[in-house]
Amino acid sequence: xxxxYVALVLHAHLPFVRHPEHEDFLEEDWLYEAITETYIPLIxxxxxxxxxxxxxxxxxxxxxxxxxxxxxxLLQERYVRHLTRLIALxxxxxxxxxxxxxxxDLAWFYHNRFHDARATFCDGYGRNxxxxxxxxxxxxKLEIITCGATHGFLPLMEHPQCVRAQILTARDHYxxxxxxxxxxxxxxxxxxxxxxxxxxxxxxxxxxxxxxxGVMFANPRPRYGVYxxxxxxNGVAAFGRDVESSKQVWSAEEGYPGDVDYRDFxxxxxxxxxxxxxxxxxxPDGIRTFTGIKYxxxxxxxxxxxxxxxxxxxxxxxxxxxxxxxxxxxQVEHLHGVLQRAPLILAPYDAELYxxxxxxxxxxxxxxxxxxxxxxxxxxxxxPTEYLRNHPTQQIAQPAASxxxxxxxxxxxLEGSNAWIYQHLHVAADRMIExxxxxxxxxxxxxxxxxxxxxxxLLAQSSDWAFIMKTGTTVQYAVKRTKxxxxxxxxxxxxxxxxxxxxxxxxxxxxxxxxxxxVNYHYYA
Amino acid sequence: MPKPKLAETISRAKQSRTKVFRKQxxxxxxxxxxxxxxxxxxKPAKARVTVKVKPASKVAVPSKKANAIAIAAxxxxxxxxxxxxxxxxxxxxxxxxxxxxxxxxxxxxxxNTGRLFLxxxxxxxxxxxxxLSGQKIGxxxxxxxxxxxxxxxxxxxxAAPVAEATLAHDARNWYLPVSKAxxxxxxxxxxxxxxxxxxxxxxxxxxxxPPDEISSNTTARFATIPVDISFDxxxxxxxxxxxxxxxLAEEIQQLQATGFKFPFHVDVELxxxxxxxxxxxxxxxSGDVLRRVQVGSVELTEWxxxxxxxxxxxxxxxxxxxxxxxxxxxxxxxxxFAVNAELIIYGxxxxxxxxxxxxxxxxxxSDGTFSFHWTFPDGKYRLPVVAASGKTGxxxxxxxxxxxxxxxxxxxxxxxxxxxxxxxGGK
Numbered sequence: 001x002x003x004x005y006v007a008l009v010l011h012a013h014l015p016f017v018r019h020p021e022h023e024d025f026l027e028e029d030w031l032y033e034a035i036t037e038t039y040i041p042l043i044x045x046x047x048x049x050x051x052x053x054x055x056x057x058x059x060x061x062x063x064x065x066x067x068x069x070x071x072x073x074l075l076q077e078r079y080v081r082h083l084t085r086l087i088a089l090x091x092x093x094x095x096x097x098x099x100x101x102x103x104x105d106l107a108w109f110y111h112n113r114f115h116d117a118r119a120t121f122c123d124g125y126g127r128n129x130x131x132x133x134x135x136x137x138x139x140x141k142l143e144i145i146t147c148g149a150t151h152g153f154l155p156l157m158e159h160p161q162c163v164r165a166q167i168l169t170a171r172d173h174y175x176x177x178x179x180x181x182x183x184x185x186x187x188x189x190x191x192x193x194x195x196x197x198x199x200x201x202x203x204x205x206x207x208x209x210x211x212x213x214g215v216m217f218a219n220p221r222p223r224y225g226v227y228x229x230x231x232x233x234n235g236v237a238a239f240g241r242d243v244e245s246s247k248q249v250w251s252a253e254e255g256y257p258g259d260v261d262y263r264d265f266x267x268x269x270x271x272x273x274x275x276x277x278x279x280x281x282x283x284p285d286g287i288r289t290f291t292g293i294k295y296x297x298x299x300x301x302x303x304x305x306x307x308x309x310x311x312x313x314x315x316x317x318x319x320x321x322x323x324x325x326x327x328x329x330x331q332v333e334h335l336h337g338v339l340q341r342a343p344l345i346l347a348p349y350d351a352e353l354y355x356x357x358x359x360x361x362x363x364x365x366x367x368x369x370x371x372x373x374x375x376x377x378x379x380x381x382x383x384p385t386e387y388l389r390n391h392p393t394q395q396i397a398q399p400a401a402s403x404x405x406x407x408x409x410x411x412x413x414l415e416g417s418n419a420w421i422y423q424h425l426h427v428a429a430d431r432m433i434e435x436x437x438x439x440x441x442x443x444x445x446x447x448x449x450x451x452x453x454x455x456x457x458l459l460a461q462s463s464d465w466a467f468i469m470k471t472g473t474t475v476q477y478a479v480k481r482t483k484x485x486x487x488x489x490x491x492x493x494x495x496x497x498x499x500x501x502x503x504x505x506x507x508x509x510x511x512x513x514x515x516x517x518x519v520n521y522h523y524y525a
Numbered sequence: 526m527p528k529p530k531l532a533e534t535i536s537r538a539k540q541s542r543t544k545v546f547r548k549q550x551x552x553x554x555x556x557x558x559x560x561x562x563x564x565x566x567x568k569p570a571k572a573r574v575t576v577k578v579k580p581a582s583k584v585a586v587p588s589k590k591a592n593a594i595a596i597a598a599x600x601x602x603x604x605x606x607x608x609x610x611x612x613x614x615x616x617x618x619x620x621x622x623x624x625x626x627x628x629x630x631x632x633x634x635x636x637n638t639g640r641l642f643l644x645x646x647x648x649x650x651x652x653x654x655x656x657l658s659g660q661k662i663g664x665x666x667x668x669x670x671x672x673x674x675x676x677x678x679x680x681x682x683x684a685a686p687v688a689e690a691t692l693a694h695d696a697r698n699w700y701l702p703v704s705k706a707x708x709x710x711x712x713x714x715x716x717x718x719x720x721x722x723x724x725x726x727x728x729x730x731x732x733x734x735p736p737d738e739i740s741s742n743t744t745a746r747f748a749t750i751p752v753d754i755s756f757d758x759x760x761x762x763x764x765x766x767x768x769x770x771x772x773l774a775e776e777i778q779q780l781q782a783t784g785f786k787f788p789f790h791v792d793v794e795l796x797x798x799x800x801x802x803x804x805x806x807x808x809x810x811s812g813d814v815l816r817r818v819q820v821g822s823v824e825l826t827e828w829x830x831x832x833x834x835x836x837x838x839x840x841x842x843x844x845x846x847x848x849x850x851x852x853x854x855x856x857x858x859x860x861x862f863a864v865n866a867e868l869i870i871y872g873x874x875x876x877x878x879x880x881x882x883x884x885x886x887x888x889x890x891s892d893g894t895f896s897f898h899w900t901f902p903d904g905k906y907r908l909p910v911v912a913a914s915g916k917t918g919x920x921x922x923x924x925x926x927x928x929x930x931x932x933x934x935x936x937x938x939x940x941x942x943x944x945x946x947x948x949x950g951g952k
Contacts, residue, residue: 095890096898158642158730183752194733201773206752216810217735220742223798225810233772235750235759274867274898338805340796388752393792396746396774401645401735409647409735419698423656427636487629508627 004332004379005344005387006245006372008365009059009209011186012039012351013151015464016065016515020074024284027477031069032082036292038355039070039129040117041362046136049369056141056369057381060133060351061186063147064173065462067130068515071177076127080118087114089281089291093269096277102307103295109310110293130177137178143383145184146174146205149516152461153413155193155401156422159429161436162461164199165523169458169516171203176518183385184208186348188463189413190241190404197236197399207237207384209348214402215240222397227335227343229388230397238399239384244331245347248324256320257358260298261312265357267296267305294359317360321367322375329378344387345379417475418466424486428457429524431493436524439496448510449501453492454521455513460485485513637661641714643678643729648706648737651678653729654698655714662692665726669716674726681709681731707736739807745798748778749791762787866929870908871896877915883908903929 014034019025042060049056069075090111097103125132136142148154149169157163167185174182184207185200192210200208207229215226215238222230226240249255256262270282270291282289296305297313328345335343354361372381388394405412414422435450442450460482468478488509495501640656653676665674677686678701687710688701703710712729750759756773763776781791874880876893887895906927913920 096896098888156644158640201756204755212810216739217737219736219740220744220746221740223743223745223803223806225806231748231750231774233775235748235756235772235774235777237750237752274869277869277898335809338802338809340802385752392751392789393747393749393795396748396778397740401733407647410644411646414644414646414652419652419654422642423636423640423654423697424632426640426642427638427656430638483632484629486632488627490632491629505627 002342002378002380003336004342005382006328006332006379007057007059007239007344007346007382007384007387008368009061009186009346009348009384010042010351010354011061011147011348012066013061013063013147013186014066014069014352015462016068016150016459018069018072018075018514020511026283026287026289027474028075028078029082029289031075032079033290033292034352034356035070035079035121035129036083036086036114036117037359038352038362039133040120041355042351042365043120043125043129043132043136044116045362045366045369046141048366050136050139050141052370054370054373056373057143057383057386058136058141058365058369059143059145059184059383061145061147061184062130062133062177063151063186063188064149064170065151065515067173067177070129072514080122080127083114083118083121085281086292087111087118089269089293090114092277093293102309106295106308106310107293134178143184143385144174144178144182145186146170146182147186148188149173150458150462151188151464152458153188153191153410153463153466154196155191155403155410156414157429157461158422158426159433160195160199161433161524162429162457163196164202165454166458166461167199167203167205168523169519171205172518172520173516189467190214190348190402191410191413191463192238192399192403193401194398197232197234197238200236201234205236207239207388209239209241209346209384210399211402211404211408212241212243213408214238214399215397217400217402218397219400220395220397223395224339224341224343227339227345228341228391229344229384229394230399231394232399233396237384237388237394239344239346241348241404242345245324245328245345246349248327249347249349249353256324256364257353257361258298259316259320260300261309261316262298263294263308263313263359264296264298264305265294265359267294269293269295313360314363317363318367321364321371324364324368325371325376329376332379344382346384412470413463413466415470417472418469421460421466421469421482424482425457425461428460428486428489428493431489432457432521432524435493435496436521440522440525445501445503445506446496449492449496449506450521451519452506452509452513453489453496454519454524455515456485456489456492456509458519459513459515460489488513634658635661639714639727641676641712641727641729643710643712643732645710645732645734646700648734649702649704651701651703651710651712651732651734652698653678653701653712655692655727657714657726659694662694665716668718668724670719670721671717674714674716676712676714678703678710678712680705681711703734706734706738709733739810743803746775746778746782747793747795748774748781749787749789749793750774750777751789754789864933866901868899868901868906868927869896870899870910870925872910874912874921875914875916879913879915881909881911883910901927901929903931 012034014030017025017027017030019028046056046058090107093107094104094111097107121127121129133142133144137144147170148166150166152162152166154163154166157166166188170185171182181204183205185203185205187196187208187210190209190211192208192214197208200206212226215222215230218230218238222228222240226242229237229239231237247255249257268290270278270289270293275286275288278288278291279286281291295307297308299306331345332343335345354365358364369381372379382390402408403410403412432453435453439446439450462481465478465482468474492501492506492509495506635658636656637658638656642654642656644652646652655676662674666672674692676690676692676699678688679686687703690699690701692714709731710733711731713725714727715723715725718724759773759777760767763773763780766776766780768776777787778793781787781793870882871894872880873892873894874889876889876891878889878893880887880889880895882897887897889895906925908925908927909922910925911920911922
């Protein structure tokens with residue numbers, strides 16, 4: 001029997017950004033970069049573990065917007081285009097760096113990496129990365145959980161119907177993507193308020209994750225702290241985030257990703273190289289962007305950077321994985337001594353941390369899993385569902401309202417920059433509920449309009465927009481997205497109420513905002 | 526880049542390259558690249574573009590003898606790789622609907638629903654907004670005995686408000702500090718009538734501030750709830766004991782405590798639990814409260830989004846931890862300016878020709894093009910470029926001369942250059 005359990009949870013999410021009306025759209029790069037730098041590397045890590053017969057458990061939330069984008073033919077096509085451009089750039093770089101071996105080797109490294117990504121994406125999985133992740137779930141190694149339909153910030157929804165629609169729509173979409181029901185959910189922004197669990201139970205979802213204080217401040221006091229889940233009074237389990245393991249990865253002072261041997265994110269040839277040389281590879285409007293080709297290591301705190309040495313970085317990733325394992329062993333042993341039972345250490349992270357920001361992150365996970373399998377016997381890796389299966393007896397307590405945002409509650413999403421959105425979102429919700437109740441059996445065109453109304457409301461609710469407004473960057477885009485979805489919603493509402501649906505315009509809205517083709521607007525009734 | 530434009534570019538490039546072939550081999554282009562970078566957190570997106578600035582006389586003086594011809598020839602050879610959408614894939618894409626310009630207009634300032642929305646933003650702060658126009662508030666105010674519309678916030682089951690405020694004409698929301706965590710509040714909007722009664726315009730739902738400490742309630746009730754038995758099945762097992770408004774886990778727990786037979790293994794007998802253990806757990810967790818990791822995913826996500834604007838360009842990092850420390854690089858505060866220059870020489874000839882730059886042989890690409898990219902520090906440079914035909918041995922030669930003189934005050938820095946660039950030599 002192990003003395004404890006460790007559950008790594010990666011939250012993979014990007015807001016739904018898809019602009020068929022533009023040939024090139026800067027924000028779509030979020031997806032392309034995450035595919036190349038995070039999702040494909042994670043798939044490669046899992047492929048390797050399965051190939052080498054290393055038993056492992058990993059949990060990932062894959063949000064409905066992310067899955068929708070990964071399954072979208074237009075974005076898949078554009079991703080291939082993006083990769084093709086990158087490969088061309090890498091070829092130019094091989095040529096340019098010919099006389100400088102370290103850089104030349106790195107140019108080849110990127111060239112091979114991009115080729116490999118294209119092979120994995122196109123040939124390995126037929127452009128369907130959702131299917132790739134699904135494969136590992138079906139092998140019993142990866143547990144995939146869902147999220148809110150559009151990552152809506154649930155505690156600030158005035159209408160319970162909206163919370164319900166976010167959760168049930170996500171459940172439905174999960175079924176389509178993964179062929180089964182989700183057992184767990186990552187609440188958007190980890191934001192929980194009492195009552196949300198009622199809709200989770202309705203969706204058949206058995207557990208969710210809160211930030212540390214969501215479980216710690218539960219009532220009654222959880223005997224085992226965050227080292228065991230609690231059952232909310234309705235039977236849905238809540239798992240609290242472990243702070244210690246988070247800190248080792250996240251902390252600015254102690255975090256692994258800041259090591260001098262790791263690749264520096266900021267030195268990118270998109271900014272470093274001559275404008276005319278790089279222009280074909282950045283945004284067509286001449287906006288310099290990150291290309292993903294980066295030749296330097298962090299080196300130190302100054303702006304002086306040495307070139308990146310892949311081998312050193314790999315050695316460091318292995319060493320950090322060993323350190324992470326060592327610390328988990330010590331943590332588990334200590335907690336086991338106190339609790340007199342096997343603690344669960346739940347360590348959630350943004351998936352995009354691994355690979356995109358921390359370039360060597362996927363290798364860190366790879367080393368950590370392998371070392372865990374072969375170099376120790378104190379703990380085993382698990383997923384929350386597997387843990388509950390093996391430990392069905394837990395304490396009953398009411399989890400506390402909480403989020404993983406700054407200061408732990410709603411402040412990030414409700415402050416001076418973004419408070420204005422809620423009035424509009426709430427009125428749209430009033431209207432959606434009104435429509436859903438008024439039209440239980442609509443005709444074909446009205447049904448299309450009702451479904452589109454639901455899509456526009458869902459897209460307007462993405463927490464990403466409020467978040468961006470708060471952080472003060474790409475604000476215009478977030479404001480525009482919020483307004484556009486609300487304005488489209490209002491126009492549909494007016495047209496349905498007036499009995500005058502403008503079909504060509506409705507078709508254009510369906511073409512732009514094509515998420516959830518089968519959305520069930522009756523959830524709002 | 527849209528495809529038609531690209532095709533045009535390629536076509537132009539090919540034409541100009543042909544001309545170049547017939548003339549001299551070498552073309553030199555000087556570039557002065559500059560970047561105005563701003564502090565990452567506070568500036569709008571557009572300002573972050575690295576701009577190409579014309580060489581100002583005080584910054585860098587290009588030699589008049591340099592042949593500065595800007596053409597796309599050097600990039601022409603890779604053009605086919607930028608073919609963006611294969612014809613087959615294009616055919617698959619949904620045709621663009623007719624309505625592209627939507628003219629969506631603007632959202633209204635208010636809907637006049639009268640909604641009063643109350644939320645507990647954190648353990649000690651309430652947020653309230655009201656959906657009423659200033660005009661409507663004015664109308665209510667005129668009906669009031671004292672000309673005021675007031676917002677009142679109550680703690681649940683308390684008659685006296687914990688806070689009361691007069692609505693300003695143009696105010697739309699209110700942030701109200703409250704003392705009690707884990708407490709339920711309501712808000713109401715209204716005015717005092719002349720008869721002394723309070724006329725409620727709108728009432729909010731209840732909002733409960735989150736708890737901010739470990740619960741003093743140490744009751745521990747455990748239930749066995751197998752994760753693979755659905756809630757429906759569990760409910761059917763306890764149905765005859767189920768009460769309206771009853772909670773499933775609590776009902777299961779009560780039945781399990783009395784020895785009720787469940788169709789699965791129940792084990793709610795836990796090991797002993799001592800006050801010492803409880804104290805240790807509290808100690809560990811109290812520490813965690815204080816050490817709550819602020820550099821969390823949200824901060825990272827913020828950064829991920831921000832850097833896509835190009836706001837965090839090379840070497841600059843504002844740091845996303847609350848104390849301003851960063852992982853790589855020192856934040857630049859306030860306005861700053863940096864400029865630098867690089868030198869690119871490129872050209873083309875017959876693919877089998879031999880070309881030397883400053884006496885050193887140059888390897889041509891398969892289409893006969895070549896390019897060199899150097900740093901361009903202050904100094905005078907002379908670079909002879911010679912091409913010899915592979916067939917006839919006929920030679921063409923050109924000498925490129927450059928001079929850079931940078932005159933700047935202390936307040937202007939240099940943009941970092943790729944470490945792999947070398948000096949052009951030829952001094």
